[in-house]
């Protein structure tokens with residue numbers, strides 16, 4: 001079985017671009033708080049999802065739908081509706097993080113294939129076995145904090161459960177255990193885990209400071225400053241520049257993008273089933289290029305051909321203009 | 334090759350384009366956007382409340398700029414001289430060929446921004462909503478000009494080919510460009 005390339009789609013046209021560029025699967029979500037990429041102008045209505053599924057299926061691709069924020073206690077209606085709409089659209093799987101939503105889906109929509117979102121941050125054999133045994137979860141999207149060696153151990157430990165693992169290989173980098181981060185709640189009062197965005201755009205400001213360049217702010221806090229002409233990043237708190245111990249640095253993570261293309265052979269060997277590309281908020285030009293490049297890389301790997309130079313091919317597309325292989329081979333500060 | 338920074342028009346073309354600022358471009362573009370809203374009414378739904386926001390679009394290599402309020406059939410576009418730019422909810426600035434590339438999806442707005450080809454300020458949520466709406470719209474030159482049928486396909490391929498050659502001539506950076 002070849003590695004499955006799971007690609008992002010923030011809009012119906014991005015879905016078509018991803019499918020046409022060679023995605024094996026596309027993931028997307030609804031235009032509401034049930035979706036952890038709830039940006040203005042982005043995402044699908046139920047009718048658009050149905051049409052997107054039809055388009056993908058006609059071309060042999062699958063559609064996975066993320067209903068992956070944490071439901072509000074006593075107000076689960078939007079999440080229940082979203083799960084029903086995923087099934088009605090004929091999607092191939094639903095990506096869920098919240099235990100209550102998983103429970104609801106497992107009881108009331110037993111035919112829906114359940115994938116565990118990265119937002120659930122399940123990174124131990126015990127956690128994965130719990131989700132598999134309790135709700136029948138078939139695939140787990142692993143948080144971006146594990147090394148390739150750790151992923152390999154994890155996969156052999158969960159092999160008996162039959163649960164597949166999916167790992168991020170490209171795009172924005174969340175350096176912490178997702179679903180647990182409250183940084184943007186402090187700065188904006190809005191939690192990424194409840195409303196679906198870390199760094200909500202209505203709190204983001206780019207301030208032109210003339211000769212000093214551009215300052216990026218979130219909720220009134222200056223997160224970083226970029227010299228005129230220097231590559232800038234979206235103001236995400238974990239990638240901000242802070243003063244600590246008398247030194248100014250990108251304390252948590254540099255504003256860089258993940259690119260694990262060079263690790264594909266090792267990830268396959270580690271027993272990974274699917275490779276995920278981040279970027280539902282990115283445009284279709286970006287998606288088409290990244291998907292095409294990764295599809296070439298996966299096909300080359302399957303055919304035993306030399307590896308594709310994905311780093312060089314995608315250098316112009318990444319945040320901050322720089323790339324990293326992230327935690328997969330990280331040396332922590 | 335001409336060594337223009339970040340894909341700006343060569344100086345000679347910038348000078349030649351100056352008279353365009355005197356044309357009633359605002360009226361023509363207002364009609365074009367409203368016509369599109371009539372033909373594709375769902376297009377503007379993605380904007381939600383941001384359809385009332387004002388967007389100042391400033392081509393860095395031209396002498397004039399536009400303010401767009403994308404309110405469906407009540408949409409308006411006004412042109413302004415660079416000497417008297419109005420304030421707006423959102424301000425986007427960049428070379429004209431890059432701005433046009435955003436409209437037809439040739440370029441990815443984030444990539445252009447991260448690499449500082451575009452600069453933006455103001456209400457980021459409104460800008461993100463507009464960007465995502467344009468992204469999904471798959472706008473073609475014929476949509477803006479209101480041309481349909483076989484003429485539309487001919488017009489689109491001619492205009493897109495001309496823009497692609499123009500970008501090559503000015504050495505526009507390759508960021509998320511479709512083949």
Ligand code: SF4
Nearest residue numbers: 174176181183198238
């Ligand atoms: S702020 Fe950073 S660490 Fe927190 S969820 Fe967002 S990307 Fe992850």
